[in-house]
Amino acid sequence: MATRSACRALERRFASAAAAAAAARPSAAEVRSQRNAVFSREQARQRALYPRIEKIEVSMQGPGLDGTLLVMNRGMSTPLSCARHLTEYHVNNSVLALVDGEPWPLHQPLTDSCSMTLLTFKDSDPTLANQAYWRSCAALLGQVLQTAFKDDYTVELLSTPEVPVTSGAFCCDVALDPQLDSWTPSEESLRSLTKGAQQLIHKDLPWEPLEVAPSVALEVFSHSRCKQEEVEEKAAQHPKGRVTLYRCGDHVLLSAGPLVGRTGLCSQYEVTALHSLRQGPWGLHRRAQGLSLPLQLQAHHTVWRKLRQRAEKLVEVSRLEEAAPPSPPDSTPPPTSQ
């Protein structure tokens, strides 16, 4: 009798504890809306810093544009609005802006008089544009993975490694729910992920950048301990100690460098593989890989097939900070410092 009541009491206590745990872990939609709200609030606050319109002078550099002087608004005009003053070609084909030698996302407002160059994929040296494109594709992959799984499973996006373009595929590191540890993706699931990415591309969403103080970033990612550590890491690396957040649609993300202007810039996009790496502090680390080409550089289907086959192989990322050449996949073990 006493034991039965004790058992019932224990059951009730465990039930309430489980219910409390389930209630404490917010659903994905709630997390997204909270992050969105904080982002919008911070964006509105930064815009309100310039109540009166002040003018700045932007001098354009580039083929056919040398010395063109544009008079723009401080804190409101972006490199994209400068491109709009030029031609439709510049609007559609510019990937990144180089403001006083510094890579600048297309939607970030200009703060001072400067000299600006618009970068495209077909310049004589498109290295920066290529790197930005690769990072954006990885960010898109992260966004797709975040929204692809059902609400019962948690998805933790880990920091996307900086992979050089010659390695053949961009990667997005992710730690899935422990319930999915034994799950390997079939071709159908990879194809459905690709379809999700293509839908985002079709919507042509802009990647809105926002430079914030680390405290705001920590507030944005208050539900994810992993992301908060990443924020601290990035804040330590940045010279001014600020962190750049990007928002695409309603997904807020963190990125190591500038991203391109819109998702519509990608044309051929495919999620090629999902490899399992070692067990880490956040669960089983997995590496999702993909291949993509921009609208201006489309490949013939024979070429695409060959590149895609190579993109299925695991891309090893050396943990060294120097720009080491891409280590060959599969043949040598990665020199990780973990």
Place this chain on the structure above:
Amino acid sequence: MRLTLRALISHGRVARKMGLGPESRINMLRNLLTGLVRHERIETTTARADEVRFYAEKLVDYAKRGDTDEKAMKMASFWLTEKDLVPKLFNVLAPRFETHSKGYTRMARLPNRDNLDRAKMAVLEYKGNPFPPLYPVKKDNELTLINQLLRGYREDRAQQLATKA
């Protein structure tokens, strides 16, 4: 004599008339050929370039026989008015075209001459000359995204073949 129109109508006649007569034509071609051997690339009217082409290639064929050959030396000394080009023909041009069996010259059209006659111009050159090419090869930018991906692919394949072999 029969007063036919055959003499006046020139349908199907392939031999060109140049200059004042046949001897004048040969002299003109000789001058052009000397200029071609000296400079290895000349600009003239299309008709003259086309005529000289035949003689230029024949001259190289003779030069390939070697300068000890009596006939080759006579030909060279007749066709080249500046005698310092005879050694150049035998020692530079003949070895250059040793592996070629024919096709030692290249002809390309130019814009019409600026004079009142607006003549059709052409440039004639011996292949293997030191000047920049007449048809420049436009190299694709090695650093574009797709070329970088293909470069990675090629290196990968080379590595795979190396490990397999």
